[in-house]
Each structure stands twice: as structure tokens, then as C-alpha cells.
Amino acid sequence: MKMEGKMAETPTQENDAYEEVSGSSMLIKALAREKVDVIFGYPGGAILPTYDEIYKTGIRHILARHEQGAIHAAEGYARVSGKPGVCVVTSGPGATNVVTGIADAMIDSLPLVVITGQVATSVIGTDAFQEADVVGVTMPITKHNFQVREVSDLPRVIKEAFHIATTGRPGPVLIDLPKDVSVASGIFNYDEEVDLPGYHPTFVPNKLQLKKLQDAVNQAEKPVILAGAGVLHAGGAAELLEYAETQKIPVASTLLGLGAFPGQHELSLGMAGMHGTYTANMALHESDLLISIGARFDDRVTGNLKHFAPTAQIAHIDVDPAEIGKVVETQIPVVGDAREALKGLLEKSESRGDFSAWRKYLHELQTEYPLWYHKDEETIKPQRLIEDIFTATDGEAVVTTDVGQHQMWAAQYYHFNKPNRWVTSGGLGTMGFGFPSAIGAQFAEPETPVVAVIGDAGFQMTAQEMSILQELNLPVKIVLVNNASLGMVRQWQQLFYEERYSNSLFPIQPDFVKMAEAYNIKGEKVEDPSKVKEALQEALAHNGPVLLDVRVTADENVYPMIAPGKGHQEMEGIKP
Secondary structure (H helix, E strand, O other): OOOOOOOOOOOOOOOOOOOOEHHHHHHHHHHHHHHOOEEEOOOOHHHHHHHHHHHHHHEEEOOOOOOOHHHOOOHHHHHHHHHOOOEEOOOOOHHHHHHHHHHHHOOOOOOOOEEEEOHHHHHOOOOOOOOOOOOHHHHHHOOOEEEEOHHHHHHHHHHHHHHHHHOOOOEEEEEEEEEEHHHHHEEEEEOOOOOOOOOOOOOOOHHHHHHHHHHHHHHOEEEEEEEEEHHHHHOOOHHHHHHHHHHHEEEEOOOOOOOOOOOOOOOOOEOOOOOOOOHHHHHHHOOOOEEEOOOOOOHHHHOHHHHOOOOEEEEEEOOOHHHHOOOOOOOOEEEEOHHHHHHHHHHHHOOOOOOOOHHHHHHHHHOOOOOOOOOOOOOEEEEHHHHHHHHHOOOOEEEEEEHHHHHHHHHHHHOOOOOOOOOOOOOOOOOOOOHHHHHHHHHHHOOEEEEEEEEEEEEEHHHHHHHHHHHHHOOOOOEEOOEOOOOHHHHHHHOOOOOOOOOOOOOOOHHHHHHHOOOEEEEEOOOHHHHHHHHHHHHHHOOOEEEEEEEOOOOOOOOOEOOOOOHHHHHOOOOO
16 A cells, blocks of 8 residues: 655664764664664654654654554554564653553553653753653553663663563663763764673473473363464564364464464354453353463453363463463463464374364354344444445455444454564554544555554544644545444443443544544544445545545443453353
8 A cells, every 4th residue: 555755764884883972862873783774753952852853864754643542553563563562752752652551561561762862861860841750651551662861871771671671571661861861972983782691581491391382281181272462563464374283173362362363264163251242252251271372361351260170271372471370370380482382282293182072162152143133224333334444455455443332343343364464452442543543554554454443432542643644645544333332331331330330421423524624634423334345445445545434333232241350151142
């Protein structure tokens, strides 16, 4: 897909070692050494020296209209590309405006390098203009953070930041750059090796633990794999497919693990968890061996822990040892990279058990308890809308979402058959994430269709980023799943609060089509069910950005569902 507008290439830095340059120049040279091809940000006083260097070098910079938009775009870029997303903002409110995105990236294990301007070192701690203790604020929600006090430390700090963000369990790293450090001069030496004595993530898993796991597979009768985002971060989708097919073990996915295993494969059970498929959840509940690969047993996956996988031996493969045994007692811990673990298991997988009866039973469950919704010709069903998007895109699009009902319908009905095609806010559940993350995803995959499936509420939190689409003619397609409410809040109020809809309904909305047109973006309201397919086809065929305001059934609920405090075996709404 063509993206119009000025797109300067990242400058190459040859023979730049041991030059005496400013701190800001060091930063841009370091980004070039790290092969950063795009940064997302917003300027301000404390970071102006760096922005002056950006102007001089022509490195590609995307100007968001709010810092939250910048960091969510960086997250989308990181999620799809696998490379670290880079975000640059100023001090004080610029820094605090990216806190939500940092927390989001931390809990979802996304590699980010966030550079925040800071007031001069001489006035740090005096409540100077636009000063905020961003290091203190972000310490619990970053993998690591730095405040650079000496310009000579800057090259080392930047190199360490990229190393920490992208190795082991990925995550956000913040560099706080005081203004006087950014203008001070020093020697740029980026050739030193990273040496972090206290940081040595385990990459290759223990072979004895892999043998123990494979022995358990050979002895099991009802094994199931739970595939999480760790498979995707490790680039292990192909190995997971080969291992599951070799062993003929069914695979369930977490919300963030969708796409790690082909959604339409005969061994796929679909998503597990609160709004997962009945089959996936019953497979976890009845299994005798649960192999979790790169999943952290989030509460939305497990339901009530007292009822979670009660008859299963638990094997947990994870690059982060802190996750193993944190939530669920684990009998076979395997610390290491998911792809390396799967490669090791493939070397040991000559003999295998016969799981045909188990697969036959699960197939019968899939047939008897499929995902369902009431079909009619009077209103646009949101589930059908997602199915139509899947068909119109041939399942090839990158799909981004906020959090809520539309997120769950997208997870349920868009069959993710390829890795890195699903971008959503999982652990933090961040409204406003979906649209700007689509912008970052489009930069990561310029030739791939990107569809932002967004709720009407979340869209209004970051809608100003339509300016980027206007400026660059970025071909992101926005599909508003518009039910004039905070849909998931409304659903919970209906089910658990005796239909007291406290501040969850929107009787008055903006004209989203006119809003799009104000940014010179093609907009269309879709209310007729018979017009949905045509509108989607026209939007996808359009060379630039499009917004479709699709008015869906207002009181539709997401089913099936595990109610709070319930276990997998207590799913509600499994049949009409």
C-alpha cells in the first residue's frame, strides 16, 4: 500500500566513532546504529536540542497529536515488526502523558525505548517548569530506566537500553535526558560491548527439563498446548505448528497469543479464557497435561484458580523465570526462549502417544458448542461484521483494537492464521490504544492492509491522530463498531448490576463521518445490514484512509462468558 508524504530515510552513520559531538547528536547516531527506521514523538522545551538534531539529520519522525498517540503507535510498530518501538517526548506533561503506554507495553511485553526530555541537572528537584520525576513515576512499569547525568554515559546507556528492551522478556526501557546533557559535548563511542553483570536472561532451555516435558507428553492421554504471546515474541510460530502437528496435540491460544497457531487449523481450539471458546476452556479443564508456552496464566485465562486445570500436570515454558509458578503451581518448569524450547522438543519428539480419542472428543465439543449469535436481517450484528471483515481481507489484514466488546468479537471471529497480525491491549486493557497502534502497525507493514476495529468510545480518546492519516495519506481503515455505549461496561451492568446503566450510554454522539471529513478522510455511515460487505470492499479498495461508522445492534452481548469467580466448567451462554 502506498503511503504518500515525505518519508526521509534513516541516515546511515559510517565512521562516526570517537567524534566529539553533542548529546543530542549522540542519540541520533545511536538510533541509526540500532537501525531505527522511524520514531514517534512530540516536541517540547526540554527535548528541543534533540528535535533540532532530528531536523538536521532528517531521520524519519512521525508527529503525533498527543503523546499517548505517539507511544501507542510505537507499541503497534513493535508488536507487528518485532523491532523496538521508539518514542521521544518532552519533560513534565510530555513524559506523564506516555505513562499509560509504558504500563501497557510492560504488561504485554512489548519492546520500547522511550526517551523523555528533562529539565537541566542543576534544577532537578526544585519543581522547575515542566519538571516531573519520570524515573520515579515509571520505575514500577518499566523493565529498566535511566537518567543520564553525564554526556559521556549516553552512548552506553542507549546501547544498554536497546539490549534490555529486546532480550529476555521484551519490555519498555526509559531514558530520561536532561536538557544540559543533551547540549553538552562528548566523545561518541558506540563500539563497546554491553556488560550487565546482573542481567543474563536464559535463552537456551535446560535439555533435561525438555526431556522431562517430552516424557510427560509420551505418557499423557489428554494433552493440550496453551500458546501465548511469548511464542510470537520469540518468532516461534513455525516451530509451534510443526511440533503440534508432529505430536498431534490440540492448541488453545490466549488473547495475545492469537496468530501463534493458525486459527483455522484442525488442531486449533480457538481462544481460551473469559470469552474463549467452550472447547478451548473444557480442554484446559479436562486435560491431564497442560503445556503453557509463553503465556503467564492471566486471571482472564484461568478463571477461578481453585477450578483451573484440576487434573492436569502443568508444564510452563517461559523466558521470564518470575512467571513460572507465580500464579499456577508448575510441575515441569522450562526457562528459556519459546522458539528454542520448541526446537529442542522437536529433536526429542520421535515417539509419541495416541491422542486420537482426545481429539475426537474435542472435535465433538466444537461441533456441539460453536461460537454463536442470533442472526437477523434488521440490524448489523457485530459478530457478522467481524466475519465480513475477515472475508473482505482474505484474513490477511493486521487488525488492531481497543479493549471491550469489539475486542472480544474480533478475537473470536477474525481467524488469525498468521503471526503478528493481531494488535490489541491485553493486560492493561487500554481504551484509546487501537487507532494509534494501527498507525504504528502500518509503518511496520506498509504493504499490508491495516484495519482498526474500534469502539465508538475508545476512538474518541485518540481520534486526533487522524491528522497523521491526513498528512501522510496513510491507508489505515477505521471500522467503528458503534453501539453508542461503553459496551462491555453496559454488558456487566446488565448482568451483574440489575441493569443500572450508570454513565455507560451515549445518547448523543458526534457525527463521525463529518469528523473524518474534517481531516479530509473518506467517511461513511453504515446502518443497513445489506450494505456492510459493499462498504468494506470499497474502503479496502480506496488508496487512502477510510472511516466506516457501522451502527451495530446496541444491546448485543459477548458470549460465551465465564462470570467473575467461576471456573472454565461454568461457562455461560454456550448455546443460544
